[in-house]
Amino acid sequence: MPVTHISGTDDGVVVVDCKAPPPIDVIPRSCYSGPEKSQPPLLIEQLLSELRAAFNAEKDAGYVIDNNQDPASFNRLNQRVVELLKCYATTNRGDWHRFALFNDLHYVRNLVEANDDFELIVLCWKGGQVSRVHNHATSHCWLTVLDGEMREVQYQRTDPPAAAASAVRGGDGSDEKPGDTVYVEATRTTDLRIGDVGYVSDHLGLHTVGCHVSPEQLAEWQQTARNGFGSGADSWQPEGGVTLHLYSPPIRRVKIYEDNTVSERTPGFYSRGGVRV
Incomplete structure (x- = not known):
């Protein structure tokens, strides 16, 4: 399956990712589990x-919330x-559909909400669309799959091939500048x-995310959807x-690792609140 990469600064792409249980009264009833309890949609x-x-x-x-957060708080x-x-x-029946806008050329980021603490974004990927290797600055990055099947590949910085072909180098890359030469190596696929x-955070590594569904599998999913939901407008x-994806704090600048070179971009949005921008 081909991989699509699009250049630009604000193109809607990620130009580019318990020590104390919470008090029981902060757990919504929709998230209780048990053999006799069903879970209404959240x-x-x-x-x-x-x-x-x-x-x-x-x-x-x-506590300050970022990737250097106090361990117990995190x-x-x-x-x-x-x-x-x-x-x-796992319980929602699709109220995220109104945020799910796609683009034929590249994957896109659709903003649901942004505040001082976090941004919640629906990312849409057609088959073969994959992000470039990127970091997350000082932010936490959580992600979950709402539809389809996705693949995350994590990367670590390595020494130059002439120095050590397989040595993996640590560090969060905070001192890297656009134009610097940096070698990365895939170390984990999920x-x-x-x-x-x-x-993922920069303390764990860099990553890419992508949708590797084949055209045949996509056609099968679409047929299943038609059989199950009909062909109405909704x-x-x-x-x-x-x-x-949930980023905290919101990400203002990201670094891209491509062709052994670092560049920096401002992440853009394809839509905000379900409205194309």
């Missing part, structure tokens, strides 16, 4: 409300965010399906993959 407005509450709880306790927040994203992806939740037709 709606996008409820998800946003619960995310705001989780972030406010850590801020009110005096563990609490991470547990809560993973729980909420998984719950939303296939993600609906409800799976992933996490019916959902799969076009590839859809992921929900």
